[in-house]
Amino acid sequence: MSQKEIDEISGVATTGHEWDGIKELDNPMPRWWLWTFYATIFWALVYTIAYPAWPLVTSATTGILNWSSRADLQAELVSAEAAKSDYIAAIEKASVEEILADDTLRQFAISAGAAAFKVNCVQCHGSGAAGSPGYPNLNDDEWLWGGSPEDIRATIAHGIRFAGDDETRVSEMPAFADILSRDEIDAVVKHVLALSSGGDVADAGAEIFAQNCAACHGDAGKGNPELGAPDLTDAIWLYGSEPAEIAAQIRRPRHGVMPAWEARLGETAVKELTVYVHSLGGGE
Secondary structure (H helix, E strand, C coil): CCCCCECCCCCCEEEEEEECCEEEECCCCCHHHHHHHHHHHHHHHHHHHHCCCCECCCCECCCCCCCCHHHHHHHHHHHHHHHHHHHHHHHHHCCHHHHHHCHHHHHHHHHHHHHHHHHHCHHHHCCCCCCECCECCCCCCCCCCCCCHHHHHHHHHHCECCCCCCCCECCCCCCHHHCCCHHHHHHHHHHHHHHHHCCCCCCHHHHHHHHHCHHHHCCCCCCECCCCECCCCCCCCCCCCCHHHHHHHHHCCCCCCECCCHHHHCHHHHHHHHHHHHHCCCCC
């Protein structure tokens, strides 16, 4: 058995390891570090005895304290449900207008509606409710079917062109490719663009518009929320504002569909969604 090499300067034995001429000294670990290390081992053993830790075939040891994270979570959920039950009961009994008039109920409904919106509505309207081509922006002041609290509630509750609800919003724009010639459609496109931009509307398309479009969109193109007919005088376009996109919508119009949410979520959730959507800033 070879003897350990002793470092001449420190008088401490070396470990036998050497890197680039530097030898490692075999100094003992500090006592405080050793006792801390032993304490952590002892703590780990005590912890695994007191709390669930050791895996079994289909479960784990319960520990002598019989603690369960799932039980704690369930208790917290029960407590949360109990805390908000009074608010939910109040919202069930109140109308949307009454909820909006009560600051506490309104704030609760906004929070609950925001959660419901993230689960059910962002797929079409986006996480910020800004919409996308074919899906309305809920932050602006333009509403196809009206932006009052009751109008918003009715739209959410019964949907748009939803076959499963007798009270759904229904309107359809004719396919003017079967009614107007290409030149007439082009003239109407120019007239509609003039309405939107504030240009001269006394053009060749004005008469065609008056004969075929004014019944729904109004003589001045301001639209009609009762029919879901959009305002053509603003800069908001659901299916695009390019001449070719407008012409395509006139020829073969697309009609959006929205589910009736009351049958799925219940009246209370619809009220909460109504208050949330109204709070985005675009509601009347």
